Structures are given as C-alpha cells and as structure tokens.
Amino acid sequence: MRLTGPAGLATRAVLAAAISGMVLAGSFAIVAVMAVAGGMILSAYGSDLLGFVRITPPQMFWPIVWLLCALGATGLFVRAIVRIIRTERAAFLERTTPLSETTMAETSYIDSSAERLARQVGIATPTVRIDSTATPLAYTTYRPDTSIINADRDETPVIVLSTGLIETLSQSELSAVLAHEIGHIANDDLRLISVLLMPLIAAETLTEDEGRTSNVFELCGHHLSFIALIGVGIFSRGRELAADRAAAVMTGEPAALAGALETLDESATPKPTADLRDHARSTNAINVLPTLGPANSGTGPRSTHPSLETRLEQLRSLARG
Template identity: 65%
Template sequence: MRLTTPGGLITRATLAAATSVAVLAGSLTVVLVIAITSGMVFSAYASDLLGFTHITLPSVVWPVVWSLCGLCAIVLFIRSITSAVRTGRADLLHRTTPLSKTAVDEPSNIESAVGRLARQIDVPKPPIRVDPTATPLAFTTSRPDDPIVRTSHDATPVIVVSEGLIEPLSESELSAVLAHELAHISNDDRRLLTVVLVPLIAAETLTPDEGSTSNVFEVCGHILSVIALIGVGVFSRGRELAADRAAAKLTGDPAALATALEKLDEAASAKPTADLRDHARSTNAITILPTVGDGPTSTGLRSTHPPLETRLEQLRSLAAD
C-alpha cells in the first residue's frame, strides 16, 4: 500500500485508528470475559460453601461480585499497559549517555546542527543522547516519566543516535538524519505512534509467552496482536515517508538523506552486532531504518518501514523537482 500523498497519509491514519480501536475493544472484551468467568466460578464455589452453613445471600450479590471482578481486571490491565510503555522507554535510554559526555568526535557540530534545524522547523531543541552500539540507530523517544499520551507540547523528546550511525556518515548526511528525527517531533509522531501502539501492547499482554498457546484467550491475544501489528505498520510506514520528505525540504538536500540511508542500510547488514528485538518492540520509538529482528520490523503488511527503494525513489523525485 503506497499511500504517500497527504490524502494517502490521512487514509493510513484512519485505517490504523480503526484497527487500533478494534484491537483495543477486543482485548478489553477478552479481559472482561476472563474476569467475569472467574467471578462466576468463585460465586459458584461460594454458594456451595454457604449452602453448608444454611446462609442464603440475595441474588443481586453475585452480579455485583462479577461486576467488581471485571472492574478490577480492567484497572489491572490498564496498569500493566502503562508499566509496559514506561519500561519500554526506560529500556531505550538505559545504555545511552548525553552527547557532551561521550567520546564522539566534534559533538559541538551535532549540537549546533540540531539547534539550527530545530529553529528552522520551530520546535524546542531536544537533548541528544548516544547509544554505544555499533549498529546504526536513530530514534526519538520520550522519558519514562512523561505522560503516556501527552495532551500538550510541554514534554521535550529525546533524540538518540548510536556510535554506529555517527561514524559512517558525513556531516551533511548526519544533518539529514537529524532533520528526519526532528520532522518526527514536528509531526507529533511520538504521541500518534503511542496511541497506535497501546492496542498492540494490550493484545501482547494477553500472550506473555511466545510459542504455543495454552487456552482460547491466548489464541485471541495472538490474533489481536497480528491485527494490531498490521495497523502499526500501515501508520508507521506513512510517517516514515512523511519524515523523509520533511527532512529533504528542511535541509534542501534530498541526496544527503538518500546517501545516508544507503550507507546505514549497508552498515546494518554488515554489523549485526546487537540483538535488536528489544528496540523493535520498544514503545514510542521511530527508527531511521528498521531494526533487525522479528515482529513489527518484518516484511509485508507488518513492516514498520517502507522498502528502502521506495524511500530512495521519493528522495530522487524531490531532488529532481
């Protein structure tokens, strides 16, 4: 599905929103069924026990018990989703170091580039942190204590780049990558992607263990997870193309971003030095290139990124204009 025009991006967002609502509703339904079924089993045992003592409770008591079970289950479910989001954000940042405290060559050049680009695009300058991995990574994320889905623009995001991304790129190519991340910030993609990811996290909460399923509820969780992944992919692919386009216009050099993408793709293939499944599954992060691993970064409908050739084709057309 190559919906790359502004209207196409709206279509992508609509499809993703519809998918997310359906998955979240399905996940909540499964949780309620589990809770109410457990409550009914408990009430049956309790009724038998009270029967031995010749105590009879009003019939209205048991529906109240079932309702309380459902309410408690929903509260615990929401808390588990919130915890998963915050844990994912913490995982993204736990190995990183502020740019000024790293051994990166000429960090002031990166700082000045981010400051200049942030002024051009009219967003607050975000802090920059460096991940020591040799695998190319660049993403924008929130701090663990930021609101899950913020309602204002007060929270300042964090841009993370890896040493493996900085080393192979020229100054102009690195500026193009930073412009791509700032475009995500300007487009409010962190908040939007979090909204789309929450139903996926909800579905995955129903299936804590990978592999074979032990009951019908885990089967439902797996099905809902697959549907949610498709929704995330449809949305994220459009946002990546939009960020590429904005970065090219921001820097005035589409060729620099195209060259950076090609170099990073080659470097990622040549240096699979880290198990990046955690990065791939982490919440509220949009990487410059898909990370290695299963799940959201797989090919096809569930891919979070368009094919590299599609992105290069768009950049070439912008350069030709």
C-alpha cells in the first residue's frame, strides 16, 4: 500500500529537485573554478621552473593540469559531502539506545504500535530507538552505512523518539506520531529528503558561525544554505501534510495527531537552548515539529514545516469526513 498525497506533491518534488540541483551544480562550479585558479598559479611558477632547466612542455600540458586540478577538487568535494552525510546520520543516532534496552513503561506499547502500523501499510517494521533528550523529537533516518542516494528498498529506516516526547504525550497521541513517521517511510519521503538535504548538510559544515563570513568557503556555504533551504522547504512542507493525512488514515483518529501537535508545540515553548545545541540544524527538517522555533514553521519559502494552524485545519477537515 502506498500512501499518496495531493496532485501538487509531484510538482513540489520536481521544483525542489531543480533548486537543489542548481545549488549543487553551482557549488561544483565554484570548487572547479577555485581549483583551476590554483592550477594557474601553479603553472605560472612551474613555467618559470621548467624554463630555468630548459624544458619546454607541450602546448596542452598546462590546460591538462588545470583540468586535472578541477576534476581532483570535484572528486574531493563529492567525497567530503558523502562523509558529511554519514557523519550527520551518525549524529542523529549517537545518543540513542534500542527500544529493547530502555526501561520506560511505554516500551511494549511503542513496539506493538510500530509493528501494527507498519503492517497496515505493508512495510517492514522499522527499528525504534530512544533519545534521552528532554526536547520533543520524533524523526526517521537511515543508518550511517546506508547508501547515500540509492538506499536499498529492503533497508529498514530507524525511527527516533525522545524521552521528552514520550513523557509528554498520551498513548493515542504517541501512536499518532508513530503513524506520521511510518507514513513518511511508506511514501518514500526519506529517500527523497536524503537527496534534497545534501546541499544543506554540505553548507552547514562550511558555515561554522552563523551570520559570519570569515572566508570564501563560509560565504559560499551561507549562500548554498540559504538557497538549499528553499528547495528543502518546498518539498518538506508538502510531505509533512501528506504524512499527517497518512497518520489520520492509519489510526482513524485525526484528533489524536492534532492533540499531539498542539501538546508538543506548547511543551517546546520556550525552546530548551541547551538541548538544541546538541542537535544538528538539519534535524529541524525531519522532526515531526520544527526544533528551531516558530520561524521555521510556515513563515516563508525556507520553512521546513507548514504552520501548525494549517496542519490542524487539515486534520479537523479529515475528522469531519
């Protein structure tokens, strides 16, 4: 069973992919130009050195050197992006423990709910892990060793729930949040968002201090991050609404997810700054609610989530039938 969304989801995906593609192409172009510039500087000194020893290279020697510099730099850039994504995935899971190793009273309920909901949509039961943070978190990710782009369809994603979320919600609300995450898996959202997050994750490593540009790499990183968030936002907002609809269908209780969203929004205000520093900014794009505050929810083209009001209105509409 594949949970489909509105007709506009395909358009959103294409537009988001186009924006992200342009961002990556621009990034590769910047890296290649900088590498060629370095190669030209090298050739200037190399020509003097070869002239000193009376060696005359072929006419195409230095252009080939420049091309090799560009190719080498591009290859290193791709390798760096892959390493960053794997590191980011590891960060999503490093503070988590298997559900079977926790002593929380809700363990058996979470386990049975995940199995039941996964069976409803015809997918393998995802692994559930627990993050001990008090920040309300619920997101789905791949393991670090999973292929970056062509993840095997048999690869089971991991759903992460925080103790803060579990302790805040009732059982029906917790089941609705699990259904939301399983809806993402059934719709293949994780595979697509993994690709769309590539330019954003790469940019985050270039911008160590938000708002500051101490060198050309940070300048490029801020520019990349700004544009990449637009692409992620276009895709993510539509998929969040689709996952909400999926959760309402699976549980048969739109009000349960609505209650969960309202409760989590209230419990996350004010945001626990200490906890947020322990989470990568990219977690914001995949959490059931934005972790970085209202500015990231339905307030502009770079918003990763629809506004809470939009989500609640959709759920009310589903409840009315």
